[in-house]
Amino acid sequence: MRHVRFPAQRVAGAAVDGTGSLCRLGDKARWYLPAAVIADLVGAAVPVALVFEAAQQARPGSCALAAALAWVGVQAVRHRYDRRALGESRGALPVLHDWLILIGVLAVARAATGESTPRLAALGALLPALLITLAVRKLTYRHLSAARREAQAVSRVLVIGEPAAAEDVIAHLAARTDHPYVVVGVVPVGPGSLDSGVPVAARLDADGPGAPLGDSAAVLAAVRNHRADLVLVAPGARFGGERLRRLSWALHDAGVELAVFPGLVEVSVKRLETLSAGGLAVLRVAPPVRRGAQPVLKAALDRTGAAVGLVLLAPVFLVLAAAIRLGSPGPAFYRQRRIGRDGVPFVMWKFRTMVVDADRKRAELAGANEHDGLMFKMRRDPRITRVGRLLRRTSLDELPQLFNVLVGDMSLVGPRPPLPEEVAQYDELALRRLTVRPGMTGLWQISGRSDLSWDETIQLDLSYVDNWSFTSDVDVVARTFRAVVDGRGAY
Template identity: 80%
Template structure:
C-alpha cells in the first residue's frame, strides 16, 4: 500500500493529536466583509464626488452616493459578499464584468437624470472603483491563503470510498493548500489497509446492507464524532447508484452537505455541464477550445501585441544589447533550437545572459542540476554573466521572443518551449503539452518558474492546454507583470 505524506497543517483534528483543530470555513477573518464594503463604497464615492465637483455638477454629493450605492448593489446581487466567496480567488475578469454592469446601470441613470458631466470624465471617475476593488480582493485572498496554510478557515471533510480510491482523493487534497478542504477522517468501504495515517471514522461493508438505513447510522456517527462539515464521496463499484442515493438522503435529512468526486483532475468548471438521462445524472465535459472566435482572437492578440511591443521597446532593446556587449565578450543575442507546436522545431531568440561557450560547459555541470526532471536549472549557474543575472531577474532576456511571436512560432501565452533533448525523453503525457504553441509566459511563470518541480511544471502546462480560453490568456498576461516584479524562481 502506498503511503502518503501529509503536511502537518493539513492534518487537522485527527487522532495524531499533534495538530491544532482546524478553524471552520465560516471562521474567516471578520474584517473581510467590512473591508470589502468600505473599499467599494469609498472607491466609488470619493472619485465620483471629486470629479463631479470639479466639473461643477449641480449635485456632486448625491451623484457620489448614487455611484457608491450602485456599485455595492451590483456586487451584492451577484453575491460577491457571500461568506463562502469572500477572500476566494476569482481573478480580475469577474470584477471587470461587474464594473461593466455598473457602467451600464449608471449610463441609464445619466439619461434619466439628465446629468451633464463629460462622458470621459465620468468614466474616469469610475475607474478607481475597479482598481480599489481588485486590490481589496488581492489583499483578502493573500491573507486567506496564508490562513489556509495553517489549516484555518477550512471545511472539515470526511471521505467515504473504497480504500484505494479514498487514498487517491486524500493524497490530492493533502498535496496542496490552495483549497478549503482538510480531511479529518475516512470511512473505507470494504476491507483494505489505509496508508494515509488518517483516523478510520467507521468502516462500511463491501455490499449494500439489506436494511435501507444500514449505512446511515455509521456515517452520521462518523460525521458527529469528527465534527465534519462536508462528506466527500469517492464513487466506485461498491459506492454508487442506490447505495449512494440512500447515503445522500441520510445526510441531507440531517442538514449535512454531500460532495461527490467524479474522478476528474485539473478540468476547469467552465467545461463541465450536468445533464440527466434516463434518471442518471451525467457530467458532460466539453472538449478544449480549438475552433471558433477565441483562437482567432488569440492569434490577433499575439501578432498585434508582438508588433507593438517591438515598436515601443526598441529603445530598450538597444540599451540592453549595448550593456551585454560591454559586459562580456560575444554577441548580444542568443539563438537556440526549440520544439514548438506538434513537435515542429524553430529557432528561439533571447538576449544572451551566459558566457559564449555556455552550451559546451553544460555537460560539466550536469551533476549540479537542481531540477528533479528533464530541465536543467541552477540557482547560481557559473555560466551566467553579471548583466545576465539582472536580465534573468527582470525577465528582460525573454523580450526578443516577441520576434518568434510575430512570426507565429510562439504565442504570448503558452507552455514553456522545450529543448529537443527534453522532448526526446517525453512520455505520452508530457507530449500533450506540444499540442499548442509555446509561450513567452504561462502558468509556469506566474506560479514560480524554476522553483517548480518537473511534475508541477507538466501539471500546469496540461492544465493550460486542456482548459485554455482567451480570457484566461488575458488573466495570465496581467498576472505576469506581478510575477516579473516579484522575480520568484527567475534565475
C-alpha cells in the first residue's frame, strides 16, 4: 500500500513500527494496564493502612486490603481496565463517580463489620485513591495522545459512502489527532471522483436490484487487502436501509466491526441517546443545557470566583497598574464596547496594553492583519507597549474582566466577546455564539488563541455553546492555567 499524507495532521500508512505498518488499537503501550492497577491498589491500600494504624484500628492491614480490592473491583466492573478504555479519557467526572461508588460499597461493609474508625478519617484515607487514579489517567491520556499524533495505537478504518459524504468523513478525521481512527481505504458508492488521496479499495454500484448482493464480497476483500479493523459507513440515498443491514451481517460474521456515521459533527456523546421506535433505531439528540441546576452552579461559580479573585488579586492589580502608568503615558485601564449575550452591548475592562491612540491607528494597519477572519491580529503590532507585550503573553491584561463577571456581563468561561463591527458582519452561524455569555477564557484560549483561523474559532465557540456542561467549564478553567503558562498564540 502506498504511503499517503492526509490533508492535515494524521498520516495513513506511516512507517511507525519499522515495517511500514500502523500500530493498531490493540498495540497501546503495555504498561497502561499494570500501571493503572498498581496505582489503584497502592493509592487505596497505603493511605488506609496508615490512617487506620494511627487510629489504632484492630485490623489496619485487612481494612487496607479490602479497600484496595474494592477500588480495583469497582473500576473493573465499570470497565475502566478494558483495553479499549485505557488512556482514552482524562476526565475527572467518571473517576469521581467510581470513587463515590467505592464510598457506598465500603460504607455497607463498615456497617456489616462494625468497624469503628471515625468517618471523617476513613473518608480522608480514601481521598488519595481518587487523586492518584486521576493522575495516572491523565498520564496515560497524554502518552496516548502523543502516540496518536505519530499514528500509533490506532484503528485502521475503511470508509464506505457516496463520494461527497466519504470525502467529508475522511477530511474530518484527518484534521484532528484526538481520536483512534486512521483511514486506510475508501469504498465509494456510485460514480464520482475523490480528491483526498486515500486509496480506493473498491467501488460499489449505485443502488439497483442486484447491487446489495455484490457489496459483501467487495467490502470483505477490501477489508482483507487493507487490513482494516473497522468499517465506517456514511449512509446516503444510495446506501442505507436493507443494503446496510445485509452488509452488517457479512461484516459481523467475519468478525469485523461496523460503525455508522449519522451525519452529526461536534455533538457531544453526552447529548446522544439511542432509542427504538417500531423496529427503527433512532438517535435522539438532547437539546443544549439551558435550564436546571447546572446553569445555577455556573452562575454561582462565576460570581464567587470573580469576587474571590478580585480580593486575592488586589495587590497584583496595584502593581500592574503602576507598571502600566510608568511604562507609557495614559490610564492603567482600557474600556471597550463589546457585544454580550443575545447581542446586548456592554463595556469590557482590560489593563491597557497599547498606546493611548491605538484605536485610531488600527485603520492604518488594516493591511497588515494576519488573521483570516473578522478579528484583527498582528504578531508584531507596533501599538503594543513593552509592558503590554508582557501582559498579553501572560494573559494578565484580562484580569480586570473579573469586574464584568461579577456584574453578570461575562462568565469565567465562554466564547470570546466580539466587537460591534465584527458582529455586524456575522452570518447566521456565527450569531449563535451570542446565545451564551462571553467568557474570560474558553476553548479558543486553550486551543491556540490567536493562532487559530476564523473558522476554527467559530467551530470551537459553537461546540461550547451546543455541548456546554458545568463539568466542561471546570475542565476549561483547569486547562487555562496550562495555556497561560505555555503562552502560545498570545499576542
